[in-house]
């Protein structure tokens with residue numbers, strides 16, 4: 001397992017947001033976290049990245065504990081994330097946005113490197129070339145010089161993922177990557193995620209769009225009221241009566 005959560009618990013005042021959650025994430029797989037609003041999905045992301053510290057339990061990356069690490073440390077250890085509300089730098093170019101992701105892994109500070117212009121360091125040239133390659137893979141190379149803000153929303157989401165990849169992570173946490181996308185954009189996103197998986201990338205995604213989940217996920221972890229109800233393949237989850245009841249209401253079918 002690339003990532004393991006062992007009996008992770010987190011409460012906020014009287015609210016038990018996450019309770020004794022255990023699951024593992026296999027390498028080169030897409031694991032989806034699903035569940036109703038307030039089920040604890042975002043809190044789990046925040047516990048993995050170190051934004052929150054668990055009250056109990058442990059998070060292991062490649063068998064080593066990352067519990068209690070600050071977010072910049074978990075990022076250095078190989079965990080990166082995207083946000084539901086995009087956090088791109090709108091006035092910076094598409095390419096520069098990807099490059100900011102790479103600087104997480106770089107030896108030099110981002111600002112320092114830009115200040116040292118026009119003599120660009122070897123490292124910066126390398127980062128620029130790698131970032132362009134990422135943009136090519138996501139079909140955004142032709143927009144490299146445009147301000148990120150002018151891209152259509154669907155492309156901004158892909159750009160955010162490309163930026164996350166630039167830090168050469170071991171694991172990417174995707175927070176509702178399909179939110180706000182139309183059907184065609186969701187399809188492009190799904191294909192991109194599958195391509196990343198085939199290249200060996202490991203991903204966890206929070207997603208409400210069941211079509212994307214059923215199409216892309218290898219494994220689904222279902223949460224309700226902070227607890228894991230069940231875990232399984234898309235086929236297993238679709239057939240699970242408790243999931244249908246808890247997540248969608250008794251009369252509905254998943255996807």
Ligand SMILES: Nc1ncnc2c1ncn2[C@@H]1O[C@H](COP(=O)(O)OP(=O)(O)OP(=O)(O)O)[C@@H](O)[C@H]1O
Nearest residue numbers: 012015016017035036037038039040041042043044
């Ligand atoms: N910083 C916080 N302070 C207080 N309560 C919080 C905080 N973060 C989350 N909670 C509470 O913890 C519970 C789980 O919230 P969380 O955001 O993890 O759910 P979620 O499954 O991500 O929901 P959504 O799908 O709406 O994003 C909720 O009851 C929420 O109100």
